Amino acid sequence: MGKYLAHRFFFLLVSFAAALLIIFMLLRLLPGDPANALLPADASPEQIAAARVKVGSDQPMIQQMRVWFTGIFKGDFGESYISGIPVAPEVIKRLGVTIPLTLISFAISALLASVIGFISAYKNGRWYAAALTGLTQIGIAIPVFWVGIIFVWIFALKLRILPSGGWPVEGWKNIGAVFRALLLPAATIVFMMSFTLSRYIRASVLNVLDSGYIRTSRSLGFSQVSSFILHGIKNAYVPVIAILGIELSSTLLGAVVVENIFSLPGLGSMLIKAIAQHDYPSIQGVLLTTTFLVLVIGFIADVIQRFIDPRLRRHKGGQ
Numbered sequence: 001m002g003k004y005l006a007h008r009f010f011f012l013l014v015s016f017a018a019a020l021l022i023i024f025m026l027l028r029l030l031p032g033d034p035a036n037a038l039l040p041a042d043a044s045p046e047q048i049a050a051a052r053v054k055v056g057s058d059q060p061m062i063q064q065m066r067v068w069f070t071g072i073f074k075g076d077f078g079e080s081y082i083s084g085i086p087v088a089p090e091v092i093k094r095l096g097v098t099i100p101l102t103l104i105s106f107a108i109s110a111l112l113a114s115v116i117g118f119i120s121a122y123k124n125g126r127w128y129a130a131a132l133t134g135l136t137q138i139g140i141a142i143p144v145f146w147v148g149i150i151f152v153w154i155f156a157l158k159l160r161i162l163p164s165g166g167w168p169v170e171g172w173k174n175i176g177a178v179f180r181a182l183l184l185p186a187a188t189i190v191f192m193m194s195f196t197l198s199r200y201i202r203a204s205v206l207n208v209l210d211s212g213y214i215r216t217s218r219s220l221g222f223s224q225v226s227s228f229i230l231h232g233i234k235n236a237y238v239p240v241i242a243i244l245g246i247e248l249s250s251t252l253l254g255a256v257v258v259e260n261i262f263s264l265p266g267l268g269s270m271l272i273k274a275i276a277q278h279d280y281p282s283i284q285g286v287l288l289t290t291t292f293l294v295l296v297i298g299f300i301a302d303v304i305q306r307f308i309d310p311r312l313r314r315h316k317g318g319q
Contacts, residue, residue: 004306012299019291020072024065027280033057037081037278055081055280068284077288078281080274087285090270095289096172097266098255101182105189106251110244112194117201121209133202136195144254148188148261155184165263185262189254193247200243208235238308245301249294256290 035051043051052058056067071078077087116132123129156164162184168177208214217227259268267286274282 005303008299008302012295015295016292019295020069020288021065023284023287023291024068027283028061028064032278034081034278034280037280072288077285080282081279082277082282087281090282091267091285091289094266094270097167097264098252098259098268101185101189101259101264101266102248102252102255104182105186105193105255106248108186108190109193109197109247109251112190113197113201116194116198118205120198121202121205124206132198136198138195140192140195140199142192144188144192144257145261147191148185148258151184151188152262165261167263167265181262181264185255185258185264188258188261189251192254193251196250197243197247201240204240211235238305241301241305241308245297248301249297252290252293252297 033052034055034057035048038051038054039047049058056064059067068078075088077091079086080090116136120129120132120136152164155162163181164184165181167181168174170177172178214227255266256268256271258264259266260272263269267290270282271286273279274286
C-alpha cells in the first residue's frame, strides 16, 4: 500500500505540473495581449509598451512561465490587472462560498441518489422503479441553468420564501442567512447530480443482487435486503467510489457555473468577471485552484477504493 501511495502521489504531482503548463500555454495562445486589459481603446504606442512591461508580456514566454511557476510555489498567484488585489487571498476568500456549496450539494446528492438507485434496482420491474429510471433520464437531459431559473421563479418570485440570489453582507457571521442563500443553488446542483449518480448506483446494486453470494445468503434464510446489507453494500459501492470522485469533481465545477446564476461571490463569479476583463492572473488563479481540487479528489477516491477492496491491494505493484 505504501508503494502504491508513493506512486499515486508522484502521479498527482506530475498531473498538476502538466495542468499548470497547459493552463499557462492555452491562455498565451489566445488572441490579444494581456496588457490590453489595462489600456483604453485609443492607447498610444508608449502606453501599450508601458502596459506590456507592467504585466510582463514583453518578456519571452519562458521567462513569463518561470515567474509564474516560481510565484505559485511561494503561494503568490500574482495581482489582478484590474483591481491590483493579490489573487491568492481573493481565491481563498471565495473558496469560503464554493467549497461549502459543493460539499452540501454533493452530500445531499449522494444520499438521494443512493435511495433512488437502490429502490429502482431492488424493485426492478415494478412500475414505480421504471418511473424513477425514466425520471433520472429526464433529469439528466435538463440544462442546469434552466433548473436554476425555474427554482428562482417558483421559490423566490412566486412563493417568496427564498432569496433569488446574492450573499449576506455579514458573510458566515450570519449562518441563517448564508444557508438561505445557499439553499436554491444547492437544490439546483442536487437536482442534476442525484439523477446522474443514481444511474450508476442502480447498475451496481443490480449487479450485486444478481451475484452468487447473495443467492447463497438467501438460501441460508436471509431476506434479500438483509443479504444486501450484510454482504452486498461494500461490493456495490467499490465501483461507485470512483464515480463518486468524478461526481464530486463535477459538483465542484457545477457549483462554479451555478454561482453565476445566483450571484454568489465564489470562484464562478470571479472566473466569469476575469474572463470578461481579460484579467489573466485571476483566470489562472481560479483555474489553478479548481484543477488542483479536482486532482486531489481523484487521488482520494483512488486511495479509498484500493483501501476497501482487497482485490486491488493484491494487484501487482499495489502493495
